[in-house]
Amino acid sequence: MTTAQQAPDILSPAFAADPYASYRVMREQYPLIWHEGMQSYIVSRYADVEKAFKDPVFTSDNYDWQLEPVHGRTILQMGGREHSVRRALVAPAFRGKELQEKFLPVIERNARELIEAFAADGSADLVAQFATWFPINVIVDMLGLPREDHARFHGWYTSIIGFLGNLTQDPEVTAAGLRTREELAAYMIPVIQERRANPGDDLLSALCTAEIDGTTMSDEDIKAFVSLLLAAGGETTDKAIAGVFRNLLANPDQLAAVRADRELVPAAFAETLRFTPPVHMIMRQPSADVELSGGTVAAGKTVTCLIGSANRDGERYADADRFDVFRQDLTTANAFSAAADHLAFALGRHFCVGALLAKAEIEVGVNQLLDALPDLALAEGETAEEQGLFTRGPASLRVTFTPKG
Numbered sequence: 001m002t003t004a005q006q007a008p009d010i011l012s013p014a015f016a017a018d019p020y021a022s023y024r025v026m027r028e029q030y031p032l033i034w035h036e037g038m039q040s041y042i043v044s045r046y047a048d049v050e051k052a053f054k055d056p057v058f059t060s061d062n063y064d065w066q067l068e069p070v071h072g073r074t075i076l077q078m079g080g081r082e083h084s085v086r087r088a089l090v091a092p093a094f095r096g097k098e099l100q101e102k103f104l105p106v107i108e109r110n111a112r113e114l115i116e117a118f119a120a121d122g123s124a125d126l127v128a129q130f131a132t133w134f135p136i137n138v139i140v141d142m143l144g145l146p147r148e149d150h151a152r153f154h155g156w157y158t159s160i161i162g163f164l165g166n167l168t169q170d171p172e173v174t175a176a177g178l179r180t181r182e183e184l185a186a187y188m189i190p191v192i193q194e195r196r197a198n199p200g201d202d203l204l205s206a207l208c209t210a211e212i213d214g215t216t217m218s219d220e221d222i223k224a225f226v227s228l229l230l231a232a233g234g235e236t237t238d239k240a241i242a243g244v245f246r247n248l249l250a251n252p253d254q255l256a257a258v259r260a261d262r263e264l265v266p267a268a269f270a271e272t273l274r275f276t277p278p279v280h281m282i283m284r285q286p287s288a289d290v291e292l293s294g295g296t297v298a299a300g301k302t303v304t305c306l307i308g309s310a311n312r313d314g315e316r317y318a319d320a321d322r323f324d325v326f327r328q329d330l331t332t333a334n335a336f337s338a339a340a341d342h343l344a345f346a347l348g349r350h351f352c353v354g355a356l357l358a359k360a361e362i363e364v365g366v367n368q369l370l371d372a373l374p375d376l377a378l379a380e381g382e383t384a385e386e387q388g389l390f391t392r393g394p395a396s397l398r399v400t401f402t403p404k405g
């Protein structure tokens, strides 16, 4: 085990500019680091991150202080039966018939509307004009909330992800996040009460009426879950869709292959999740002393699990630093299930409950964008550089294309 003085520092500007080079050094030389500033251990190898997700000794109690202040209490911080029951209450809406029949048309409509707004322009920023809006608009519509509130939710979304990424503890960003918590509660609680009295055919009504073994969701539970959806379902999908295009635009032969054979879209998404995952790191807190590569972590300490590094582990993937939609060591068929062999959705108890919704959104979004934007290319001067520490993705993706006539 080493200290941050010797190893790459994940809070340094060099790391922010290119974490992937540091990840390699960490995996090879410093598999277990104690970071004094973060008061956390850091693990970077695939085997250790996988263990932290799957072994029940690793709790997610860290979310009590990481997420509860902005969302309220959510399933992410629960364990045992409390988690299983709460998860069973919400999961049906994000898979199977509900997803295919009820929500797919919502996804298609929102993608189409956003694209129509710029398809005749010949240029666009796919982050600012598409990716940041698309998943939020979809969630608002799935919940059955007024479509004229898309911009209001986009504002709350921006404030929540600002709060979660506020490593420098900027007081204005903190205040805006806490204000959003109040505003969202003031908006949601009356709507939830109204929906309980008059349930409709939407996700919010489904949450209001769901019951498992006599357990139902309180108004506060539902409000907290909606808040979580904005971050967990919004920011991730936002960064994923931008990532798919960034990776394909950087590999024009692969872009051409995907454009010609749309069956490859899920493979392009799966490989993007491995190569540039939207969530680069999440924490866990072991309830007992636990052995990891490089030493023992004591019970109660925080462990930061570097998904972005684990997914580039040469012990797990051949030529791991290369984006390759045709790679043989990543199974697309499993990539959106708890049997996934990448770690971008985590694994185990908290495996992303929205993975199939994300897949549906990415498939619809990528296909519609490819159809509407022929000759898609990066705009001059666009470097599509990634930004972010815990979550990471291109800050902008300015592209040009032949305008729709």
Ligand code: HEM
Pocket (backbone or CB within 6 Å): 060, 075, 076, 077, 087, 139, 228, 229, 232, 233, 234, 236, 237, 240, 277, 278, 279, 282, 283, 344, 345, 346, 349, 350, 351, 352, 353, 354, 355, 357, 358
């Ligand atoms: C590419 C898109 C996405 C990525 C990369 C992603 C990533 C993740 C990760 C890493 C976790 C586990 C967190 C942990 O264990 O600490 C998670 C959990 C979760 N995700 Fe996603 N997610 C995505 C899309 C979505 C969508 C679209 C939704 C729903 C609208 C969603 C809702 C959730 C929820 C509710 C959880 C908590 C599950 C639980 O605690 O049992 N996610 N996601």
